[in-house]
Amino acid sequence: MVSLSFNSLSPPPSQNRKLSESAYVNGTLKPITIRGSPPTFVSAPxxxxxxxxxxxxxxxxTRSALEMAGVLSSDGPDSWIGGETVVVQLGDxxxxxxxxxxxxxxxxxxxIQAKSSGGAVFQVNGxxxxxxxxxxxxxxxPGAFEECIDFVEYLEEHDQSWEQAFVGWIGVSERWKEDRRASQGHWNPWNLVQRQKGIVARSSLLKPGGPLSCELARHAVILKVDDWVFCHGGLLPHHVAYGxxxxxxxxxxWMQGLHENNDGPQIPFIxxxxxxSVVWNRLYSRDTTxxxxxxxxxxxILEETLQAVGAKRMVVGHTPQFNGANSKYNKKIWRIDVGMSSGVLHSRPEVLEIIDGKARVLRKIDDSTLSQAMDYL
Structure with a gap:
């Protein structure tokens, strides 16, 4: 059964849904617990x-999707307003x-903000x-190469820890971009010197062991939260058997430039x-035709995978869904890449909301505060 509801000038419809009483101790939610480094198994009662x-x-x-989900403030600084919500971003x-x-x-x-409220934000790499x-x-x-140039210069000019500099970038990145464009003009694809500078900056940040690569290394490629498993492409039985x-x-x-045998980082093929592979698999996302x-x-195959990993549902990205986020195979797989980026389909933002094991898609309808919720019961 599918039901539609429209809400405006009120909290996201999910926030009014009753949570399981077993998740509480003395009137407060049990804490989130994490196993694995990077995080692999998460209990979020x-x-x-x-x-x-x-x-x-x-x-x-990105901001539009997070605001629609009710976790990011829509006015002023980028503030967490999601309380004890857990956000999982699926890579790419x-x-x-x-x-x-x-x-x-x-x-x-x-x-960082969510942790102080009992929530969390996780990412998986795509x-x-x-x-x-x-x-x-x-x-x-081309603009991303320029962001790399700006970011490297920003790191050099700010004598502070990586943590402080990285977290602070969101607050200054747009000003740096505006200043660069005002002084240099927009990217010129024929400016080979500038292009080479961008490649060098990006390589220094993202090579195995580079600072941005080490930041990505904090995140998993497979994340299991309670009874749900999240990955970019799709998990298969042989992945679970491998571990x-x-x-x-x-x-x-590999991303940190490390290897157990100290003879150079090895690309993890599986x-x-x-x-x-986990990040490239499209088996669950493409039409069977x-x-x-x-x-x-x-x-x-999906059922065998879920049983092996001890999950009830899987959520994947990677393959744009031209008709919006959706589920298939008895609602056991959810495909939520809608190509929202202007560099892909520039579609309306959509996110998946899960409460007490039940999922629905939140869709932005227009520029107002309206959102559409599709409940799959």
């Missing part, structure tokens, strides 16, 4: 969960847009994060390369 798909460097759309923050580092900085800032750590810059927007915590550690070590597998076969 009673929390409202918001899942956000691919952002691809579009800061305006990099490429196709010009405000990549600003978005990463925003999410880290919000996570294929565009792993591509950039490999040095594959094919999909980098999701093991894969997360291997990707993190997680980051190949059509059936596009692939050789029948619907029942895919449903069987």
């Amino acid at each position: 009673g929390r409202r969960i918001i899942a956000v798909g691919d952002l691809h460097g579009d800061l305006t759309q 923050i990099l490429d196709r847009g010009e405000d990549e580092i600003a978005i990463l900085s925003l999410l880290r800032s919000l996570h 294929n565009h994060e792993t591509m950039n750590v490999e040095g594959d810059f094919r999909y980098v927007d 999701i915590d093991k894969m997360n550690k291997e990707v993190s070590y 997680a980051t390369r190949g059509y059936d 596009d692939i050789d597998y029948s619907s029942w076969k895919i449903s069987s």
Whole structure:
């Protein structure tokens, strides 16, 4: 059954839904607990969960999605207003847009704020994060190269810790961009000197062991929150058999430029390369008419995967859904990449909301405060 509700000038409809009483102790929610480094298994009793798909460097759309979800203030500074909500962003923050580092900085800032309220912001890495750590810059927007130049100069000019500088970037990035454009004009694709400078800056930040790559290494490629599993492309039975915590550690070590045998970082193939790797897999996201597998076969693979990992549902991004976020295979897979970035489809922002195991899509209808909620019961 599908029901539609429209709400305005009031909190997001989710905030009025009753949470499970078992999540409380003495009238307060039980604390969030995390296992794994990077985080792999999260227990978040009673929390409202918001899942956000691919952002691809579009800061305006990112803010719009988070505001619609009721976790980001819409006036003034980028303030967390989500209380004990847990946000999971599904990767592909990099490429196709010009405000990549600003978005990463925003999410880290919000996570710090959320922790003080009993909430959290998690990220999983997607294929565009792993591509950039490999040095594959094919999909980098010219403005993103310029952001890298600005950010490197900002780090050099501010004698402070990485943590302070990185978290603070969201507050100054737009001013730096405006100042650069006022003094230099817009990016000139034929300015080979400037382009080379951008490539050098990006390489220094994102090579294995680089500061931005080490920041990405804080995040998993697979995250399990209660009974839900989140990943960019899709989890398969052989991934679970290999070990999701093991894969997360291997990707993190590689991004940090580390290796257990100290003979150079090894690219974790099963997680980051190949059509059936965790960040590239599209099995659950494409129409069955596009692939050789029948619907029942895919449903069987999905069920086997969920049973193996001990989850009831999976949420993925990676493949734009032209008709909006949706579910398939008896509501056990949710596909939430809607191509909201201006560098992709520039579609209206949508997020997935999960409360007490039930999910619905929140959709921005127009520039007003209205939102549309689709409940899947």
